[in-house]
Amino acid sequence: MEIDKKQYDAYVQQITPKHSLAQNMWRAFVTGGGICLLGQLLNRGFLWLGADEKSASAGVLLSLIALSVLLTGFGIFHKIVEFGGAGALVPITGFANAVAAPAIEYKKEGQVFGIGCKIFTIAGPVILYGIVASWILGMIFFVGQLVGIW
Numbered sequence: 386m387e388i389d390k391k392q393y394d395a396y397v398q399q400i401t402p403k404h405s406l407a408q409n410m411w412r413a414f415v416t417g418g419g420i421c422l423l424g425q426l427l428n429r430g431f432l433w434l435g436a437d438e439k440s441a442s443a444g445v446l447l448s449l450i451a452l453s454v455l456l457t458g459f460g461i462f463h464k465i466v467e468f469g470g471a472g473a474l475v476p477i478t479g480f481a482n483a484v485a486a487p488a489i490e491y492k493k494e495g496q497v498f499g500i501g502c503k504i505f506t507i508a509g510p511v512i513l514y515g516i517v518a519s520w521i522l523g524m525i526f527f528v529g530q531l532v533g534i535w
Contacts, residue, residue: 409470412468412469412470412472413469413470413471413472414472415469415472416465416468416469416470416472416473417469417471417472417473417475417476418472420449420472420473420476420478421476423449424445424449424476427444427445427448427449428441428442428444428445431444431445446477449476449477449478449481450477450478450481452478453477453478453479453481453482453485454481454482454484454485456482457481457482457485457486457489458485458489462478462482466479466482
């Protein structure tokens, strides 16, 4: 049974989801901007409560991570990602979601072989490559300082 190329192309066009680049960009902008606005409001709140700038920044990071993990646990973060795409995944909230989601998914396999082994399934390579890249760039900077470039 052979399918005509034109029929196949028509079938592919029919089942391929249609995406609007402008709509996706707008949604990512609104979602990411909303997360940043929340972070700024938290920062101002911590400063208003008497924290110094460094402590307020740490409080914002911890609050956004905790909120992201809670929303992941309740299945709400996934809906935010479906709407906002990269706008929700790029900030630190996306990284917290990447760590929490596998832990929640594999908890039925136990503490060690489930959560312990799978928690860094997605985030592990990011951490590894981040550490390796920072080490390499640090060594380049160190050598550059030794030879007088920087």
